[in-house]
Amino acid sequence: MKPSNCANLILLLxxxxxxxxVVARSQDASDQEIATQGIKNAEEAAITAYKVTIQAExxxxxxxxxxxxxxxxxxxxxxxxxxxxxxxxxxxxxxxSQAKSIGDYVNSKASDLKASTHNENLTxxxxxxxxxxxxxxxxxxxxxxxxxxxxxxxxx
Amino acid sequence: xxxxxxxxNFFIAGxxxxxxxxxxxxxxxxxxxxxxxxxxxxxxxxxxxxxARNYPFNIKRNETYRVYVSVGNRLGQxxxxxxxxxxxxxxxxxxxxxxxTPSTMPALYQYxxxxxxxxxWQSELTFSIENSTKQNQTSAIERMIINRVTVTLDxxxxxxxxxxxxxxYYQLLLELWRYNLASEAFQYDNRFVGLWLNVTDSH
Numbered sequence: 001m002k003p004s005n006c007a008n009l010i011l012l013l014x015x016x017x018x019x020x021x022v023v024a025r026s027q028d029a030s031d032q033e034i035a036t037q038g039i040k041n042a043e044e045a046a047i048t049a050y051k052v053t054i055q056a057e058x059x060x061x062x063x064x065x066x067x068x069x070x071x072x073x074x075x076x077x078x079x080x081x082x083x084x085x086x087x088x089x090x091x092x093x094x095x096x097s098q099a100k101s102i103g104d105y106v107n108s109k110a111s112d113l114k115a116s117t118h119n120e121n122l123t124x125x126x127x128x129x130x131x132x133x134x135x136x137x138x139x140x141x142x143x144x145x146x147x148x149x150x151x152x153x154x155x156x
Numbered sequence: 157x158x159x160x161x162x163x164x165n166f167f168i169a170g171x172x173x174x175x176x177x178x179x180x181x182x183x184x185x186x187x188x189x190x191x192x193x194x195x196x197x198x199x200x201x202x203x204x205x206x207x208a209r210n211y212p213f214n215i216k217r218n219e220t221y222r223v224y225v226s227v228g229n230r231l232g233q234x235x236x237x238x239x240x241x242x243x244x245x246x247x248x249x250x251x252x253x254x255x256x257t258p259s260t261m262p263a264l265y266q267y268x269x270x271x272x273x274x275x276x277w278q279s280e281l282t283f284s285i286e287n288s289t290k291q292n293q294t295s296a297i298e299r300m301i302i303n304r305v306t307v308t309l310d311x312x313x314x315x316x317x318x319x320x321x322x323x324x325y326y327q328l329l330l331e332l333w334r335y336n337l338a339s340e341a342f343q344y345d346n347r348f349v350g351l352w353l354n355v356t357d358s359h
Binding site: 047050051053054057058063064067070071074077078082085125128129131132135136139140143147150151153154 | 160171174180181234269270271337
């Protein structure tokens with residue numbers, strides 16, 4: 001082999017290796033960006049779900065299951081953070097994605113629960129108010145009749 | 157003879173009382189009296205047998221120690237908590253209760269969790285010193301493992317020789333933070349616990 005051919009071959013080899021390194025690095029950077037964004041999205045989903053859950057709780061909804069689901073999301077998020085710190089960006093993104101899904105699910109369930117509890121509260125308020133009004137009317141009527149009867153009794 | 161008009165006022169009072177009783181459920185729905193019970197969070201650290209004894213103190217390198225951290229929610233509603241695990245020496249800033257200031261040391265590890273009102277959350281905290289050095293009268297911890305996560309302390313946490321107590325002392329701090337819905341951020345909840353560690357034998 002001629003020296004010029006040998007030099008060309010080495011040059012080609014170096015170029016190929018450099019290209020592969022650049023591609024691998026950019027892939028790593030891309031994976032890291034995806035994982036970073038995934039963790040951020042999952043954190044936001046958990047906070048949004050928490051806000052709606054609190055709103056549901058404040059109007060009297062039972063949110064025990066939702067709190068438990070939120071803790072599962074937090075556990076997955078913690079696992080994602082550990083994977084991220086260890087440089088396992090693909091794994092981190094996968095865990096963050098699962099955490100986000102649970103956060104979104106809790107958000108949706110909490111919204112439904114909030115709406116249904118609100119409706120139940122309205123129905124109960126209506127029934128209680130109606131009961132009170134009827135009760136007051138009955139007391140007023142009964143007392144008027146009783147008073148008249150007593151007065152009539154006095155006159156006779 | 158007693159006539160009806162003689163006890164008219166009693167009759168009216170009785171009727172009004174009955175009306176008030178009938179209206180009470182409706183009034184209760186719209187009038188909310190402020191709760192008299194205080195709202196607070198509890199933070200505690202338990203030993204390896206889940207009681208307040210046998211806390212790790214004399215620490216050896218590469219040996220894993222276990223304690224338990226627990227948080228009780230008595231706030232009246234579900235809370236989103238964060239516990240930050242920090243390490244400080246005897247001269248570095250510790251949290252100040254009088255003005256609710258957390259330690260300025262960086263967090264080495266964090267727990268995030270939700271606790272319903274009345275619930276107590278509990279979790280294991282394992283730690284070990286993986287890499288520490290000693291030079292003259294100064295000790296430095298460079299790497300720890302907390303809950304199976306390797307934590308590199310950069311810069312290394314340093315402590316000087318304590319002449320009175322003849323040792324190198326660090327404090328493992330656990331600060332309780334809580335998500336504030338108004339400010340949309342975690343805020344220090346003015347609760348912390350600390351575990352003093354003698355790392356003299358860990359070099």
